[in-house]
Amino acid sequence: MDSSFLNFVVVVMLVAFSLPVPSSSIHSSLSAGSSLDVQNKDDVLMSSNEVFSAGFHSVGVNAYCFAIWFTDQSLSDQNHVVVWMANRDYLVNKKGSKLSLLKNGNLVLIDAGQWHPPVWETVTNSNTSVVTLSLEDNGNLVLYTSEGERVWQSFDSPTDTLLPHQPLTRGMMLISTRSSTNYSSGFYKFRFDEYNILRLSLSNLEVSSVYWPSAWKHPAEANRTMYNSSKIAVLDGYGYFSSTDNFKFTTSDFGSRIWRRLVLEPDGNIRVYSLDEKTKVWEVTWQAISRPCHVHGICGLNSLCTYSQNSGRKCKCLPGHTMKVQTDWSYGCEPDFKPLDDDGRTYGFLPFSQSDFYGYDSGFFINFTFDRCKDECLSNQDCKGFLFRANGSAGQNLCYTKSRLLNGQQKFGVHSYTYVKLPTNIIEIYEKMINPLEGNSGLNCSGQDIMQLGRDYKKNSQNDSVKYMLWFVCALGGFEVILVAYFFSVNMGTYEKNQVYHQVATSFKRFTYDELKKATNNFSQEIGRGGSSIVYKGVVLDNRVAAIKRFKEENFRGEAEFLAEISIIERLNHINLIETWGYCVKRKQRILVSEYLDNGSLADKLSSNALDWEKIYNIAVGTAKGLAYLHEECLEWVLHCDVKPHNILLDSNYEPKVADFGLSKLLQRDVTGNSRFSRIRGTRGYMAPEWISNQSITSKVDVYSYGIVVLEMISGRNPATNVYDDTDGSCRPEQKMLVKWIRDKMQAANGTGKDFAIRDIVDSRMNGVYDMPRMEALVQVALQCVEDQESARPTMSQVVDMLVGNTQIVHNKGLMQINEELVEE
Structure with a gap:
């Protein structure tokens, strides 16, 4: 016999004996009259691609659900990445519980041997045909007749998860779990409403409300349409989600065919998770709500939700209240005082700035004075507080009295106060504190860290040589099929087909x-x-x-x-x-x-003297909003790295639009410093010191460049050239860079002559026509942005708050001045 053939046979045998053999206890399907037993942990159904498993999942001590989960992600402690549950609200015991497919075609789940009534059933009947239960490769559990008809499928009754190609249709909904460890039905729902709009809502025993998209907006403002009553939404295999109400999105890893799942989570947010094939870690690739405090009811009654990127979301009880259930914020806080006097004489109000409690207005009053608004709440026994907004709508005072203090959150940049109704003895205690919320019980609600756990899978070995050879031949044949399919897809231009699909799906x-x-x-x-x-x-x-x-x-x-x-x-x-x-x-x-854009770039307008002070201010605000969106509201953290007048374009109304951001560096938000830039980016005169000093690059490089642009708009001077300053009376003019020149001017004014300093700084082509308070605010904000130390610079969202807040303050000052003139008359 040829020695090369003998060598081949030896290699084949060695490889065959190294292949794992699947356990015989795993079922490919369940036939009529058969059962899966909770006491046999290996008594499961598995899809033919071995991606999904269905069986009994432990959710507590002697508590089990029949569930579907990702096979590769099952952990040693029986915690699985679960995608569906049959009996999430009615758990079964470990002993005697079974899932049985009856001969009449009904699939039933029984608890501890008690057949009547079953805990859960499909209520199917197919006496004229044999029925089989199978778990498909897409994670769908299906009851088939012998003719191939589907009489029931799990895709028609989702729990909190949608898998790729699993449609969400009329009458179906996702319901969140109560928590990450409590799988029972929670308070948040994702479904089509009666107006054909896909919405997120809160619904518990006490209240219900819609929070996404915002209920106070018309659907058209959120680019939704009510005129398609078919009600279908689906996430496809490429990471593209589309709905008949015109809501669409793509995941950050769009285009790759990997496993994903869309989940309505216990915190009321919808997220898409994608499985990293190498690390076996699920990563968030899209989420509906970027600001978690916007979710209704997340902190319960009588509490305030705060959020920061460093500490995440936190809930805190209002003064005079304590947490109702120490392990669950959704129950909120309850007052630790009792009414002392029904006529309200023993009550007063404790103010909270930049806060809002959405909804549950017992009254809405226009042009009420503050005292009248306060009296209105005091006279109403059911009033828990009120929100007062001075000059809120068209210069009118707005008063909202509250029957509940729910959906409370801090909203920076909102110039309104919420006044909480409390007994005067409690108010006296908290009025002495700088921050009344300081010290109140607060749990970190930011969620749990995702940890990658090691997992070794052991499979029983068998000594049956025929089976080993059979499995080897099957594996070798499968490998050849994969190779043929791969080369065929390359030769036939699969990539081009994917691009056509992408174009149709996204209109990009x-x-x-x-x-x-x-x-x-x-x-x-x-x-x-x-x-x-x-x-x-x-x-x-x-x-x-x-x-x-x-x-x-x-x-x-x-x-x-x-x-x-x-x-x-x-x-x-x-x-x-x-x-x-x-x-x-x-x-x-x-x-x-x-x-x-018709008006070209900001650089063109700076050289043509086409901007007045109001256009400059609006351009500064709009540019700040665009950069704040890139830095803080995208799923990825996008740094522009080249903010300058040439990259700020203006439409016909001089509304600014930031350009040339697309091919900049993309970073993860949780990385505080990054060194992944292979070269210095930016333009001379606009670059932050970090680029030169080889420091970590953060979003503050864009803040610095933005500050330079604002100073250039104000002064009309190019930051890359020197400024000659001969105002000190010397014979020779002093040569300075733009930032130093402006900073020296403001420091020399020393608070008493700022108006004169601003006049020297502002472009002489404005002929002195500008709003002094706004121009001063613009200079001050810009100087904060160009601090040498990046930690001393504000974020772009803080810049927006300062500039928009200044607009409101200036407006209020103007109204006060008008009122004073009327009084004098």
């Missing part, structure tokens, strides 16, 4: 090079040029005027890297960000197609 178009060549008349009308690209004006096929940005070939980016960053761009959506319509990839050609 992949243009051909010929289309863009025709749209730009062979790239003839150049409207802008940078170090890495040239921008052309063009008209695409649907007659929209577009700005077509063509990257230079010497700045060539790999196709995979470019497409990965494109997938981020298409998900960014904000009024102060430029809208990108599509892209083109052809050999070394990399092109982006975006909206065209």
